[in-house]
Amino acid sequence: MATNTYFFLTFSLFSFLCNFPVILGAKSDNHRLLRVRPLPLPTEACSSKEYKGRGLKIVHRYGPCSPFDGEKATPIQILQQDQSRVNWLQARLTHNSSRLDVQDTTLPARPGESLNTGNYIVTVGFGTPKTDMTIVFDTGSSLTWIQCQPCNGGDGCYKQQDPIFNPAESSSYLQLSCDSAECSQLSLPTGCSSSTCAYLITYGDGSQSLGFLSRDTLTLSSDIFTNFQFGCAQQSRGLFGKTAGLLGLGRRPVSLVSQTATKFGRVFSYCLPSVPSSTGYLTFGADAIKPGIKFTPLITKSNGPSFYFLNLIGINVGGQAVAIPTSTFESPGTIIDSGTVISRLPSSAYAALRSAFRQAMSKYTPATSPISLFDTCYELGGAEDPGVPKVVLRFEGDVDVNAGYSGTIRQVSETVGCLAFAANDGDGDFTIIGNSQQLTLDVVYDVAGGRLGFGPGGCR
Structure with missing residues (x-):
């Protein structure tokens, strides 16, 4: 199973490289029916409070404070997706995968379900000048990635709410080469396209992100980080909702926590709101304690x-x-x-x-x-x-x-x-x-x- 999966991942990666150019710039047992409402519960109004510390506002992606128009989910749907994530986590841990964010077991892909990388989202800026992107944050992943042009739906990228990031419009964007130290340390299935480092991430339900390892300026509220490493996705398969990608808060060298260590000392905190109709925060550095x-x-x-x-x-x-x-x-x-x-x-x-x-x-x-x-x-x-x-x-x-x-x-x-x-x-x-x-x-x-x-x- 592991060997077959590896060859599938390798084939998918190199198929991708050959097809994309380098970017230049129920009823219950007692027969009683229960009415299950879409989130949010119990109130429909957003009670967002301004967070005055250094950090990012956290919003529930299905709540009334979410910027995503019309994205809803019932409690049943959320918990079905949650089981997919648990299966993925258990498989990654049990099989001792040496490749970051890639499992060595194939789990059944169920149409209509996503990996559900997280119900909580934050907004950060990429590029110079910055383009704001709303993405999920995840302590179980390390590589940050967003969708990038020229993917435009179909077999390329899924439909997100924010405009897809255009590297050609950022003066600080740079793709990393295959022989770069960053590429060799990625611990992901990698390949080369005109000497450019490509990555592949496959999740437990069959969802994938394929693209180029890149650098650009990352803006976290008032904090600016140049040369931030992230995945510039050219092909994304799966239902990631309307998010633009993922913010990796894991412990690997490529994670946001590691890349901002000089300024934030590898310290961060968050508070998740008790209901989808309120907001929380994600804070970095000394302010987190x-x-x-x-x-x-x-x-x-x-x-x-x-x-x-x-x-x-x-x-x-x-x-x-x-x-x-x-x-x-x-x-x-x-x-x-x-x-x-x-x-x-x-x-x-x-x-x-x-x-x-x-x-x-x-x-x-x-x-x-x-x-x-x-x-x-x-x-x-x-x-x-x-x-x-x-x-x-x-x-x-x-x-x-x-x-x-x-x-x-x-x-x-x-x-x-x-x-x-x-x-x-x-x-x-x-x-x-x-x-x-x-x-x-x-x-x-x-x-x-x-x-x-x-x-x-x-x-x-």
């Missing part, structure tokens, strides 16, 4: 050098520790990921959490979920219920993270809310801390200091 942050060690593992590993040691429900041996989380390990929606736990850990949560929720009426991902659901209505027990994730270093209501209950219809965790296929899969359990928190990545921090009361 605020008072009240508690840190847990960051772990590095050879099978996932781009990912952020940390040690989850336990879970509390309603103030009581759930009976889960710490060893359950130790192997193969835990990552935190901005693009995964629902946290995935080892199957035995999830079973213990589910049992404790059901016991604490005995006064509520159970409900059948319209989404097979969830098996612990209740009639709650659309408003936050203070009677729902707190779920606290416990990390190494005496760091306790309250998941909050939005990280405990996932609203899947107008009346039904479900426990916002899911089980892996077994205890041998990686634990993934998803973004539902990160909402409203200051999540601080001090990569240089080897630590990751959590603080309450973010997004203010």
Whole structure:
């Protein structure tokens, strides 16, 4: 399987090189139908607040604050796409891929579903003069890429909302050669077109980005970085929505975190809004570390050098520790990921959490979920219920993270809310801390200091 996939990727890359020129410039078991509305829930109005610190505004791509006209998704669609991402992450980690952002396993491609690289978007500038591009940010990827002309739909690029970046209109744009140090360090399937370095990224659902490794000026709010390395995509296959590309916040040398290390010291933080109708922020440098942050060690593992590993040691429900041996989380390990929606736990850990949560929720009426991902659901209505027990994730270093209501209950219809965790296929899969359990928190990545921090009361 791995060998066949490699030859497929190589063939796709060189087919691409030969065809593109170098750029010069249901029904439930009890038969009750649930009405599932498109996001946003519970309000349709944008309550965006101006962020006054150094950083970028974070917007939910399907919410009313999004600049994307008409792009909507139901909770069911989002969680179906979320499973595709989890499959991709597990495959990358399990198969120890040495090629950045490329997996060695072919997963079934399902028409109408995307990789779902993330539900949260930011706007940054590329080129001189700058052209603003709205892209998803992803801690699970390292290479930043955007779509570039001359691709123009069809078999070239998908339809994005922003105008496709035109390198010929940027005075600072440069394509990198095959013999450049940057090309040799990319750790991606690469090829040459007139001595120009080309890259190929393939995601778990069959989505692809193919293009040229390039340099140009990157603008992050008021901060300007010259000679920023990124992928200038000439062919993009898959449904990436209306975004212009991806901002890679992983740990590889090509990531934004590494390339801006001189100025920002490999430190960044974000706060994800609790509902799609509000906004958060993405901050870099010293401004990212605020008072009240508690840190847990960051772990590095050879099978996932781009990912952020940390040690989850336990879970509390309603103030009581759930009976889960710490060893359950130790192997193969835990990552935190901005693009995964629902946290995935080892199957035995999830079973213990589910049992404790059901016991604490005995006064509520159970409900059948319209989404097979969830098996612990209740009639709650659309408003936050203070009677729902707190779920606290416990990390190494005496760091306790309250998941909050939005990280405990996932609203899947107008009346039904479900426990916002899911089980892996077994205890041998990686634990993934998803973004539902990160909402409203200051999540601080001090990569240089080897630590990751959590603080309450973010997004203010």
